[in-house]
Amino acid sequence: MSVSTIRRSRNLPADLTSFVGRERELPAVKRLLASYRLVTLTGPGGVGKTRVALRAADEVQWAFPDGVWFVELAGLHDPSLVPQTVADTLGIQGTAQNGPLESLVEFLRSRELLLVLDNCEHLVDACTALADSLLRTCPGLRILATSRQLLHVEGEQFFQVPPLPVPNAEQSGAPETLHKYAAVRLFAERAEAVRPGFALDPSNQVAVSEICRRLDGIPLALELAASRLRALSVHQLHERLDDRYALLTGGSPARLPRQQTLRALIQWSYDLCSPAEQQLWARLSVFGEGIALQAAEFVCSDDSIEAGEVFDLMASLVDKSIVATERLSDRVRYHLPETLREFGHELLSPEEEAALSRRLRDWCRDLVREATAAWFTGDQVELFTSLRLEHGNLRRAFGFCLSQPGEAAVGLEMASALRFYWLMTGSLNEGRQWIDRLLALHDRQDLTRVHALQVNGHLLTLLHEHDTAEALLDEARVLAGELGDPSGIAAVTQVRGLAALFRGEPDGAFTLLDQALQQHTALGDRAAAAYDGIQLALATVMLGDQLRALGLIEDSLRLCEPSGENWTTALALFALGVEACRNGDLVRSIEAGRKSIRLRLPLQDRRSIGLNFEALAWTAAASGEAVRAARLFGAAQAVQLSIGTSLHALGHLAELHELYEPVARTALGDEAFEWELAAGMGLEFEEAVDYALDERPQEPVAAARAQSDAAKAAGLTRREREVAELVGQGMSNKEIAARLVISPRTAEAHVEHILAKLGFTSRAQVAVWITQHRTGSD
Secondary structure (H helix, E strand, O other), X not given: OOOOOOOOOEOOOOOOOOOOOOOOHHHHHHHHHHHOXXXXXXXXXXXXXXXXXXXXXXXXHHHOOOOEEEEEOOOOOOHHHHHHHHHHHHOOOOOOOOOHHHHHHHHHOOOOEEEEEEOOHHHHHHHHHHHHHHHHHOOOEEEEEEOOOOOOOOOOEEEEOOOOOOOOOOOOOOHHHHOOOHHHHHHHHHHHHHOOOOOOOOOOHHHHHHHHHHOOOOHHHHHHHHHHHHOOOHHHHHHHHHHHHHHHHOOOHHHOOHHHHHHHHHHHHHHOOOHHHHHHHHHHOOOOOOEEHHHHHHHHOOOOOOHHHHHHHHHHHHHOOOOEEEEOOOOEEEEOOHHHHHXXXXXXXXXXXXXXXXXXXXXXXXHHHHHHHOOOOOOHHHHHHHHHHOHHXXXXXXXXXXXXXXXXXXXHHHHHHOHHHHHHHOOHHHHHHHHHHHXXXXXXXXXXXXXXXXXXXXXXXXXXXXXXXXHHHHHHHHHHHHHOOHHHHHHHHHHHHHHHXXXXXXXXXXXXXHHHHHHHXXXXXXXXXXXXXXXXXXXXXXXXXXXXXXXXXXXXXXXXXXXXXXXXXXXXXXXXXXXXXXXXXXXXXXXXXXXXHHHHHHHOOHHHHHHHHHHHHHHHHHOOOHHHHHHHHHHHHHHHHHHOOOHHHOHHHHHHHHHHHHHHHHHHOHHHHHXXXXXXXXXOHHHHHXXXXXXXXXXOOHHHHHHHHHHHHHOOOHHHHHHHHHHHOOOOHHHHHHHHOOOHHHHHHHHHHHHHHHOOOOHHHHHHHHHHHHHOOO
């Protein structure tokens, strides 16, 4: 495959447990994906829709050059945020002028990509609108959705995910015979996980068969039942199931519909919990995406459950397979599966839900305040990592503030305090939307309003909505003056200067930013003064005084140095690298650029690191390292493509690109430059970082170049090169069709074209040709 092809990407979560069965369902789903652009997997909760979707997506990923992406919607409850959530998952920040949907369309329009939308049923109208818009405008897009109801989009095909096969009442043969039933295999595997040494044998085969049959082969029900074997034997479990169903149906299991089977087992799991565990289960249902232990201790504790008891109760719910865990590098997060979350939520009264939602909001407010207070300290990375993990719960908190009378002020305080979080994560539109909605409910003329207007003006400036930003900033300026608050006045002055800078008014920007710098210095606000200095340096450059600009940047770095923070320091180092390059100090430029990257990596600030690649390319071009410059230009373009942004939105940086790119192109010649540019674009992000830092010097994709050049010379298309590679791996036409999600007839046609273009008569010759050109550069 040509290295100029956009790199494949995926975010499919790894399986935490083995995948069992679905030998018929997976091929059927893959066939549907090969023929239709929207496939919806339907079925009741717990039947395994998500697992089937993930496995199918994993097995067809090679058919989608631009990736397979999984979007989890279970924790989202605001329909207006569906496009933003998909954009966030894809890492799309978009151009300044576009909203989330427009950015998605622009990003996906020319890509071949599979989007997996999981748990659409509670957001069905929003998912329908999104799918319809994207499928109409993005011809290379396919969507695999899971939902308890159809989306009703034109062209939609659905597949009803059935329960796992179970033995019928007459089938109680040998254990090896029962193993052919997926329900039995799943139960046995999960049982062995909780009771090591468990195996299906003649002494338990009847009980296991009956359990699987009574649970209708529903995977979640089987897993919950197997978890009971920590305390029960298989025979005791069988007897207890009979007792449970007798209570629910008056003695007739035939009266129990399949969807009630899972409900009955969840109810049984609930009944086996202690009263405190039951309370915690219900209270955990107010969380969105994931639960930190500290959050659970704060939100779920009261007079009946002390904070110190929450961990032991949580551990017990984990042991009982009610709560799942996710181990991150330095912490554990907890998750309540959606079906169990719904059950817990139904147990809460409206008053209990409101009280818990308020406590969740308060916990999020305290986290935001802590992160804001630590913004200019060495704790910045850790706290902003926590904010990223809590994004779903922050949304819940904002939703509470919008829905409850008198709570808008707290929400406005939070949304405004997240100013640099919105910038760092590229969530400018989402931040602006929350502030807009909360401002509409906040009539008081106070400092909370001033701060919200100032932050919204900053976000709108970066979104290039200059007229709206100017109106908000004028209102903020007048109100801050009336209130006579020096901090508010300085903050508004800073953003007004930034807005003038983005409007291309360097004189006005210089005046305002210089005022802001003096005001923040007088207030002792080192963080704001450092940021003022960096932006003032840019205005100074635009006015032609580069030496003074360097001095301002160095002053900002001196302010940052004692703090131990990352974000502002990295921004100052980036600016220093750019100005050092302009002034011919290339060694200093490289050193500053690499330091900036190292500081941005733990903040996961891909957009800014992409700008570092670009700036280092300028330095390489100025140093006469044309190959390195071209590859870094390619790496920078790859980042822009991957997040849907453009350098042209930053006029002053685009001008420098136009200055330095021709230097490298002229030195190499067009053909060689384009090749090296493509090589840089072909690097994975981590490889590009290593290349920019020069920590693992490499000649990227040499083998790919040799093979690609030979394929191009033979006139093979991109798809034909993919097919040739699979032929080289010994695959049959049927296997190639399954891998690439195409029909066997299409695969056969591709092979015939390859043979004709290469002048071969057998597949073996193609395999030899692939091997020769794969190793030709060794």
